[in-house]
Amino acid sequence: MHQMIPIASPLFLSGSHLEGPPSWQQLFGNDNPLVLEIGCGVGDFAVQMAERNPQWNYLALDFYNKGCLKTCNRAERLGLNNIRVIRDEARSFVQRCIAPASLRALFINCPDPWPKRRQRKRRLVNDAFPDFINAYLQPGADFFFATDFDDYGIDVARILADHPQFENMLTPDPWRHDLDGYPRSKYMRKFMAEGKQIYFVHYRALPAERKEPA
Numbered sequence: 001m002h003q004m005i006p007i008a009s010p011l012f013l014s015g016s017h018l019e020g021p022p023s024w025q026q027l028f029g030n031d032n033p034l035v036l037e038i039g040c041g042v043g044d045f046a047v048q049m050a051e052r053n054p055q056w057n058y059l060a061l062d063f064y065n066k067g068c069l070k071t072c073n074r075a076e077r078l079g080l081n082n083i084r085v086i087r088d089e090a091r092s093f094v095q096r097c098i099a100p101a102s103l104r105a106l107f108i109n110c111p112d113p114w115p116k117r118r119q120r121k122r123r124l125v126n127d128a129f130p131d132f133i134n135a136y137l138q139p140g141a142d143f144f145f146a147t148d149f150d151d152y153g154i155d156v157a158r159i160l161a162d163h164p165q166f167e168n169m170l171t172p173d174p175w176r177h178d179l180d181g182y183p184r185s186k187y188m189r190k191f192m193a194e195g196k197q198i199y200f201v202h203y204r205a206l207p208a209e210r211k212e213p214a
């Protein structure tokens with residue numbers, strides 16, 4: 001059986017120990033804005049963002065244990081204390097541990113594409129996702145999504161464009177193939193080296209009063 005490497009880092013949190021929302025304020029020692037990255041992989045994007053944005057409290061989440069370990073090691077090497085690495089399943093974690101309207105930003109980079117048509121319902125960002133995540137985003141929160149998979153990028157841009165609670169920050173473009181200053185993750189670099197284009201999508205959550213009546 002596959003053995004799980006224990007992670008002793010002070011930056012690590014195991015989702016199985018988080019039953020409800022912890023006091024993020026107490027955990028970070030400040031009440032800086034909370035930012036979440038879902039599927040941080042080995043953490044190269046997460047540590048770049050946390051390092052560039054010391055004014056954020058950065059939650060790097062993945063259910064891949066070795067990725068969490070590598071992310072912790074990277075963050076510790078850089079002496080970062082504004083990041084916590086969480087091993088958990090994304091939806092369950094958000095529902096259990098994130099207070100409504102508390103995220104300042106959300107990043108999802110190169111999520112598993114589930115390329116076959118019959119698998120698409122397994123995609124993390126699907127038709128139901130904007131409604132789900134909107135409850136946890138502050139008004140004005142940024143949502144960044146990146147993928148190399150044409151069909152996923154185009155679909156997410158469409159899903160968000162159709163949602164009354166999100167505003168496209170790349171207008172008039174539905175997506176771009178380059179975003180100035182956006183760090184490259186491991187998978188982005190891998191796909192770019194293969195000659196693939198990345199689809200970057202950037203939306204912003206609108207204040208509640210902009211919501212269309214039901």
Ligand SMILES: C[S@@+](CC[C@H](N)C(=O)[O-])C[C@H]1O[C@@H](n2cnc3c(N)ncnc32)[C@H](O)[C@@H]1O
Pocket residue numbers: 038039040041042061062063064067088089090091108109110111112124185186187188
């Ligand atoms: C293709 S990798 C991309 C990793 C990284 N974002 C990058 O761009 O290099 C997708 C990652 O998302 C994680 N992941 C997929 N679904 C997840 C979920 N529901 N909850 C937590 N992590 C998830 C996987 O374990 C994997 O590490």
